Amino acid sequence: MTRTRKPGVSRRSTLALMGAGAVSFAAPWVARAQAKTIKIGMPTILSGRVAQLGTSSRNAVMLEVEKVNAAGGLAGRQIEMVIRDSKGQPQEAARIARELVNTDGCEMLLDGEASSGSFAVHEVARDLGVLCIHTCSEASSLTADPKQHIPNAFRCVRQGIHDSIVGAGYAAGIAKAKGLKKWATCSPDYAYGRDTTGEFVLYLKKFAPDVEIISESWPKLFQPDYTEVVTKILQAKPQALYSCLWGGDLTSYIDQANIYAMFTQMEVFAVNMADYTALTVVKNLPKGIHSGDRYIKTFPPTPENAAWGDAYKAKYNEYPTNWSWQNATAVMFLNEAVKKANSTDGKKVAEALTGLTIKCPFGADGTVTMRADDHTLVGYAIGWGTTIPQEPYVPDVKAGDWKTIFELEAEWKKSKGYT
Amino acid sequence: MDLDALASCLTSPACLVTQTTSGLIIGMLLFLVAVGLTLIFGVLKVVNFSHGAFYMFGAYFAMTAYQLTGSFALAILSGAVGTALLGLIFERAFMSRVYGRDVLMQLLVCYAFVLIFDDVVRMIWGPEFRSMGMPAAFQVPPLFIAGGVVPPYYLLLIGVALVAAVVLGLGLARSRIGKVIRAAAHNPGMVSALGINTGLIYGGVFALGGMLAGLAGALAAPVRSLTPGMGFSVLIESFIVTVIGGMGSILGALIGALLIGLIRSFGSLGFPLFTEGLMYLFMVIVLVSRPTGLFGKEVA
Numbered sequence: 001m002t003r004t005r006k007p008g009v010s011r012r013s014t015l016a017l018m019g020a021g022a023v024s025f026a027a028p029w030v031a032r033a034q035a036k037t038i039k040i041g042m043p044t045i046l047s048g049r050v051a052q053l054g055t056s057s058r059n060a061v062m063l064e065v066e067k068v069n070a071a072g073g074l075a076g077r078q079i080e081m082v083i084r085d086s087k088g089q090p091q092e093a094a095r096i097a098r099e100l101v102n103t104d105g106c107e108m109l110l111d112g113e114a115s116s117g118s119f120a121v122h123e124v125a126r127d128l129g130v131l132c133i134h135t136c137s138e139a140s141s142l143t144a145d146p147k148q149h150i151p152n153a154f155r156c157v158r159q160g161i162h163d164s165i166v167g168a169g170y171a172a173g174i175a176k177a178k179g180l181k182k183w184a185t186c187s188p189d190y191a192y193g194r195d196t197t198g199e200f201v202l203y204l205k206k207f208a209p210d211v212e213i214i215s216e217s218w219p220k221l222f223q224p225d226y227t228e229v230v231t232k233i234l235q236a237k238p239q240a241l242y243s244c245l246w247g248g249d250l251t252s253y254i255d256q257a258n259i260y261a262m263f264t265q266m267e268v269f270a271v272n273m274a275d276y277t278a279l280t281v282v283k284n285l286p287k288g289i290h291s292g293d294r295y296i297k298t299f300p301p302t303p304e305n306a307a308w309g310d311a312y313k314a315k316y317n318e319y320p321t322n323w324s325w326q327n328a329t330a331v332m333f334l335n336e337a338v339k340k341a342n343s344t345d346g347k348k349v350a351e352a353l354t355g356l357t358i359k360c361p362f363g364a365d366g367t368v369t370m371r372a373d374d375h376t377l378v379g380y381a382i383g384w385g386t387t388i389p390q391e392p393y394v395p396d397v398k399a400g401d402w403k404t405i406f407e408l409e410a411e412w413k414k415s416k417g418y419t
Numbered sequence: 420m421d422l423d424a425l426a427s428c429l430t431s432p433a434c435l436v437t438q439t440t441s442g443l444i445i446g447m448l449l450f451l452v453a454v455g456l457t458l459i460f461g462v463l464k465v466v467n468f469s470h471g472a473f474y475m476f477g478a479y480f481a482m483t484a485y486q487l488t489g490s491f492a493l494a495i496l497s498g499a500v501g502t503a504l505l506g507l508i509f510e511r512a513f514m515s516r517v518y519g520r521d522v523l524m525q526l527l528v529c530y531a532f533v534l535i536f537d538d539v540v541r542m543i544w545g546p547e548f549r550s551m552g553m554p555a556a557f558q559v560p561p562l563f564i565a566g567g568v569v570p571p572y573y574l575l576l577i578g579v580a581l582v583a584a585v586v587l588g589l590g591l592a593r594s595r596i597g598k599v600i601r602a603a604a605h606n607p608g609m610v611s612a613l614g615i616n617t618g619l620i621y622g623g624v625f626a627l628g629g630m631l632a633g634l635a636g637a638l639a640a641p642v643r644s645l646t647p648g649m650g651f652s653v654l655i656e657s658f659i660v661t662v663i664g665g666m667g668s669i670l671g672a673l674i675g676a677l678l679i680g681l682i683r684s685f686g687s688l689g690f691p692l693f694t695e696g697l698m699y700l701f702m703v704i705v706l707v708s709r710p711t712g713l714f715g716k717e718v719a
Contacts, residue, residue: 283552
């Protein structure tokens with residue numbers, strides 16, 4: 001028996017028509033589903049000598065964004081990160097930030113810039129009114145100076161003044177115990193180096209008035225050779241040395257100072273040593289360098305922090321950096337603020353962020369707070385300890401006391417005319 | 420300005436030993452890079468702006484060889500030989516095509532390769548900084564000479580650089596190939612007319628220059644952090660040395676490098692905030708009083 005085609009509309013045509021109809025009916029839904037995606041822009045440093053830190057910032061953000069998206073996104077909207085390389089140039093960071101908002105349609109900014117770039121991005125946020133969370137700049141004035149304040153910008157980063165208060169308190173204790181009165185400093189010659197060293201010395205002298213600075217060295221940023229600086233310090237014969245050199249500069253300095261046996265001749269306090277970027281790169285890490293914690297998975301000594309460090313390593317085959325935890329915390333804050341606001345509207349999220357306390361693996365007591373009056377991060381784990389040449393690298397970190405930090409920070413702000 | 424510290428150092432044997440050694444270390448490393456630069460300019464008449472990249476490759480080659488073999492000698496050899504080969508390939512493939520062209524064109528080509536080489540390093544070894552680490556043989560306490568501190572590794576570094584300077588100087592002055600190179604620098608047309616392959620000489624000189632920069636990078640690798648772009652600052656200082664010594668003069672490169680090293684070393688005591696400035700000031704003084712540099716010759 002043969003089948004004959006009936007005249008009129010065939011089944012195939014009917015199905016095709018139905019399909020087309022379904023597509024045209026569904027189009028607005030598809031469009032709406034796409035609109036549900038929320039774009040977050042992130043200028044950061046992905047090339048040049050600081051690229052490792054920028055990359056670790058991006059990694060940490062993506063690690064947290066994946067969790068948020070897997071849990072349903074921000075108020076039901078999947079996050080799409082738009083991450084661009086600023087090459088560490090402030091003007092490029094500002095240009096990219098503006099483009100991310102105006103051209104790419106980003107509704108929020110995570111500003112993964114070092115101090116120089118963050119001030120430029122801050123001005124873009126001021127101009128465009130977009131929600132902006134700075135995630136890497138430690139320059140205290142960014143949020144402490146009321147002239148810089150805007151309601152839509154926050155800073156989710158450790159701060160130079162906090163580090164200096166805790167570091168100086170720790171160093172003063174050792175100075176008194178060991179009679180370290182003659183100190184030298186060696187820090188990079190730019191805003192971060194000068195400010196952080198000045199603040200450290202200020203509080204060191206406050207806690208240990210006998211201390212005297214007998215030598216200062218200001219090598220330029222990314223200087224390849226520190227021989228002249230090392231020998232200059234050796235000539236001065238200090239009992240202790242403070243340095244806020246960081247990254248490749250710090251490792252070069254340590255390698256070069258090592259062969260002059262500098263670490264056997266004085267106590268060294270290097271605030272940026274306890275970060276895996278430096279700890280794992282220096283081949284002959286001297287024992288007994290005093291350092292502030294940057295990121296190590298053993299401080300704060302909680303299972304949550306260790307698990308986060310391990311998860312990062314499992315995904316990226318290296319340990320996170322100081323910039324990593326700060327960026328991860330920023331995403332955690334965004335997630336909680338959106339929940340609190342029940343909206344992704346930048347203004348409402350900013351209001352929710354103000355004064356918000358969240359659970360966080362990097363908190364001194366398991367929580368961190370976005371302080372309301374100056375939109376800056378407080379309550380994060382902060383402490384100092386001494387190095388050993390293998391994991392856990394800094395086995396005993398002495399935690400700083402936030403009550404003291406708050407008191408002295410308030411005095412400092414007053415002295416700067418910020419309050 | 421801390422002239423008291425400088426004066427006190429100049430009257431202290433311990434300080435003199437430490438700071439002089441420090442100056443020699445800085446100077447000898449600079450010499451190795453600068454002498455390659457000046458040699459290439461002297462013979463090929465090319466300002467090789469990509470020269471710092473060979474210093475960078477020398478350091479990375481040395482680090483890799485050291486990680487693979489654990490042998491410091493092989494690491495140094497790899498840094499030197501690897502960059503010599505790279506220099507030869509680079510010269511034959513690219514630089515030989517811009518000889519005699521406008522200086523701007525040569526600079527642009529070299530600068531393009533500075534960026535390309537940096538990206539190549541980034542792709543192979545990653546963007547993060549690396550450290551080779553000090554070989555175990557040199558992880559020993561420093562020597563104390565007249566109370567001054569001198570690390571044994573730096574004595575090796577100064578020794579190797581001095582040997583390179585002597586071999587290079589004698590080789591160019593007395594050997595047959597040295598005479599040919601000098602003749603090629605003076606009159607390439609005549610050398611070519613005599614049936615000597617000038618292309619080979621040019622390639623060889625470029626490779627030799629690259630090798631010297633690579634040797635400097637390999638020697639610096641244990642004490643400096645390795646990062647893409649690390650050759651740039653060395654290049655600038657090497658240019659200063661070359662200009663002070665006189666473009667094309669090997670003796671000038673040696674004297675210029677040692678002067679810069681000593682200025683940096685003692686300047687850091689007396690003028691801690693102007694150490695860099697001293698270097699440039701010295702260059703200006705030399706160029707104003709002697710535009711061709713200390714040992715440079717007038718171009719007819």
